[in-house]
Amino acid sequence: MANSPLAPLADRLRAVSGDLTRTVEKRLSDITERSASTHGFVSVDPELALRRARFLDSVPTDQRGRLHGLVLPIKDLMTVAGFPCSYGSVTRTEMPPETDLWAAQLLKAGIIIPGKTQTSEMGMTAYCEPVGMPAVANPLWPGRTPGGSSGGAAAAVALGLADVAHASDGGGSIRVPAAATGTVGVKPPHDSSGGSPTAQGFITRSVADAAFVFGVSPVRRSLRIGVLVEPLHGDGAVSPVMVSTVCTVADRLSDLGHRVHEVSRPYGERPFAAFADVLASRSIHIPGPASDIIEWLRERGSALSESRRAEAVADFDAVLQTILSAWDIDVLLSPTLAHDPPEIGHFSRLEPPENFAEQTRWTPWATLFNMTGGAAVNVPVAVAGRPPVGVQLGSVRASFGELLGVASQVHP
Incomplete structure (x- = not known):
């Protein structure tokens, strides 16, 4: 494998x-x-x-x-x-x-x-x-x-x-x-x-x-690494194995000379609401018959006023400066998923609003780096008695090469 x-x-x-x-x-x-x-x-x-x-x-x-x-x-x-x-x-x-x-x-x-x-x-x-x-x-x-x-x-x-x-x-x-x-x-x-x-x-x-x-050379040097296991978006809970794996990785990186400390959520609900509205706005341009979740996003996007669309883009674009102000770190370490993969059909059986909310609960950290534009990587970490757990390393101030360098210290 x-x-x-x-x-x-x-x-x-x-x-x-x-x-x-x-x-x-x-x-x-x-x-x-x-x-x-x-x-x-x-x-x-x-x-x-x-x-x-x-x-x-x-x-x-x-x-x-x-x-x-x-x-x-x-x-x-x-x-x-x-x-x-x-x-x-x-x-x-x-x-x-x-x-x-x-x-x-x-x-x-x-x-x-x-x-x-x-x-x-x-x-x-x-x-x-x-x-x-x-x-x-x-x-x-x-x-x-x-x-x-x-x-x-x-x-x-x-x-x-x-x-x-x-x-x-x-x-x-x-x-x-x-x-x-x-x-x-x-x-x-x-x-x-x-x-x-x-x-x-x-x-x-x-x-x-x-x-x-x-075509990027990994760069290994001591970095400031913030650890966040609290969900950044959504209202879900995090599986204990995801938390413990991140803590294990944090300890390993600390032993390798990185300066590791916990960080807190840097903002409230507004940035992800902006991401959701930006996504819905972009869905308006999807043509033709569509599945329920796509149709729901299109309808939601069409219902947004022009002023709200502009406000959502402004809030989306402001996220980078928000986290730079909140976190004095180079890289953020978090779980990638809040829990193990659910069965096929789990999300699609739900009504679209709950489907979207449930996807957010499962992936509460990922969209941060789509808003900031920072590089981000999932690396699998071996855990005894079960499949590996994915952890996310995302760039706040680190270069792409530096991010790949620290990722290579977690997974070759």
């Missing part, structure tokens, strides 16, 4: 660079021998993948990209020419003529796309039950959700079907499924100004792999 020791990704790529076709054939076989609900993919195209592998095998060594030969699936919210894009709903499936610029840059670096990984409808929920398609299974917790919206990416990496999978994060959608499946999920720093919560990132099997694919 995801926590087994691995050679550095750069070394693994060099080892297979001479025969990518065979490598891709093995990956495709591993994927297709599993059911659609298990492997995490919504579409796989062996012909495209093998054609790409043969092309890359022909590229002269001195002209190869940095990620030459990396088999890397793309989340099914991002368009890739030649692959259908379903946006988490069978009713939305289309064949896009062009490749998104972000995916195109990865292709330029030398990746091979075997297929698209499953997501929740329009990436709008913290679970992964796409409309009209099988719910994605959690390989770590049978019968339970793998989280979302990048649930397919997390499942694929947890199963070893990919070393790295593209994911996106507008409210925890990388870190939540990583925590639910025992993988590493990194939301990089992004410009969140103007109420922009979403960043593109990756789910991997190690922090070292994440650093490599981002």
